Every structure is written in structure tokens, then in C-alpha cells.
Amino acid sequence: MAGLRCADGSYLNVTPVACRDSAGRPYEVTLELCCDGVPYGAVGERCAWWLERLAGRVEAARRDPGQASRWPDPDDRFPGEGDGHELFSFRDRGRRDGAGGGELRCSLRTIPIWTRRRRWLVTRRAYVEAWGAGGPGTRAILTSGELAGFVRALVDEAESCLEAADPGKIGVHGTGTVETR
Template sequence: MGGLRCVDGSYLTVTPVACTDSLGTPYEVTLELRRDGTPYGSVGERCGWLLARLACGVDQARRGMGAARRWADPDDRFPGDEPDGELFSFRYRSRSSLVGGGELRCQLRTIPLWVPRRGGGGEWRLIRRAYVEAWGATGVGLRAVLTSGELSAFVRGLVEEAERCLAGRDLVRNPIEGAGTGESR
């Protein structure tokens, strides 16, 4: 179970729950959301593989791979080339494909920060943060602001728990060889 302290002081708990096939075999996960222990929504049907790929991407970005190397501070490094892109957006979907019942999304934002100097003056510095926002079925929203290190720990924890509830299945390994990796076999 992963959790985030939100800017309003509430606590958002995110728990992977196994999706099962007609024989009861777990094959993917959905995320259950709770706000301060109260049910808040269910989102992201079959989102485990995407979370596993994001965890790898954030870890690579923190090591300075790809476009992330432009940022000196590892906490400002996120995957992707867009400075203010979306990392994920999970919604609740019913069998009839109607949307409702919750949303969990993560968007990057670049923020100017004034850094004062001793003796006066200072300079502007750009930082990047991940804004994780959750919306419950009632339309009430929550927001947590994370560094890439905090996002990495949060997503990595979700992936580890998802793999446990899927009886140890490795979510990064896609059943279609090379799909989503840029590699072909």
C-alpha cells in the first residue's frame, strides 16, 4: 500500500488490487484510493505494467539518462522530453466504458523558485515537481507535490505490492516480446 501526504494535510492511500480472469487467476491490477482511511475511488484498470515502466523511467531519469541530464538536481529529473508533460492518468471505467468514480493523475510542472543569497540579493532557479492529483467520485480533489525521488519511492512501492498480489509476476516483462521497450526480438 502506497501513500501520500497531500497539501491539505489529508493522507491518500493507494492500494493495488488484483484483476482476475474467468478462472480466478490474477493477471493485472486496479488501484483503490482511500482518503484518510475512507474509500475514495477505484481507478486504473490494468495499470500495473504502466506503473512498472514509469518506475524504471523515473529511476533512469534520476541517474541523468536522456533529456533529464539537463537538470543538475536529481530531484528535478523526470522521464520524458516535455517540461510539463503528463506521466499518467488513471480513471474509473465501468463495463459500459462510462467514466466516473475517481481519477488519479500525475503531471509535471516547472516552477520558478527564488533562492536568496547571504547578504542580500539572490537568483531565480527553476525546479520540477510531480503533481499527483486524485479525484473521488464526489468530485473532491486532493494534491500531493513530489520530487522525482519521492515519486520514485511511491511508484516503486506500488509496483512491488502489485507484484506480490499477482503472486510474484514481474510487471515490467510484457507478454508481447519487446512491446513498449523499443526493442524487437
């Protein structure tokens, strides 16, 4: 299970769980959220392929020489432009396809800090926020390196989850569904 230490000191666990078709075969994953032992819901139905793509985009942004002039520190480099840009938003979905109880979302924010040298230092951070059905949410503030590690851990766990559920499955790459050998 991947997890994040949040700004309020809580710990958010994110666990990929296999989605199964009508014949019981796993084909994708949903993310189960739990904060300090309290379930927040299951979000992001069929999101493994999307997470795989995002992991690659974050890793590529960290290496992007085009961003180096604006963001010299690789930890400030993210895919997307502008403050408030949303990298993902996963919600709990019921059979009626309406929004349900949980949510996991990540958006970018630019943070100016006044330094002792009497100048502004501008950084970018990813704000990963989670909410449950009946209570307050929690937030983790991540560098691009931390976000890349978190998302890559989710992808690796999703692949392991699918392989454990059906050893003939190899991953979530490229097609929006799980590929078979």
C-alpha cells in the same frame, strides 16, 4: 499499501487489488484510492505493467547525464519534456467503458523560486492528484526521488498482491500481462 502525504495534510492510500479473469485467476491489478478513510474509487484497470515501465523510466531519468546540465539536482529529473507533461492518468472504468468516479493523475510542473541571492531557482516537481466521485480532490507534490519510491512501492505491492492471489504468478514484467513460471 503505498501512500502519499498531500499538500492539504490529508493522506492518500493507494492499494493494488488483483483483477481476475472469468475463471477467477488473477492477471493484473487495479488501484484502490482512499483519502483519509474516504474511498475515492478504483482506477487504473490493468495498470501494473505500465507502472513497472514508469518506475524504470523515472529511475533512469534520475541517472541521465544528458539532463544534468539543465537539472543538476537529480530530484528535478523526470522522463518527458516540458511543463504540464503527464506521466500517468488513471480513471475509474465501468463495464460500459465510460469514465467513472475516481481519478489518479501525475503531471510535471516547473516551479521558479526567487531566492535571497536575488536570482531565480527553477525546480521540477511531479504533481500527483486524486479525485473521488463526489468531492474535492487532493494533491501531493513530489521530487523525482519521491515519485520513484512511490511508483516502485506500487509495483512491489502489485507483484505481492498477484503472488498472494495465485502463487504461480511471478510479476508484471514486459508483456502487459502477468507472466507465469
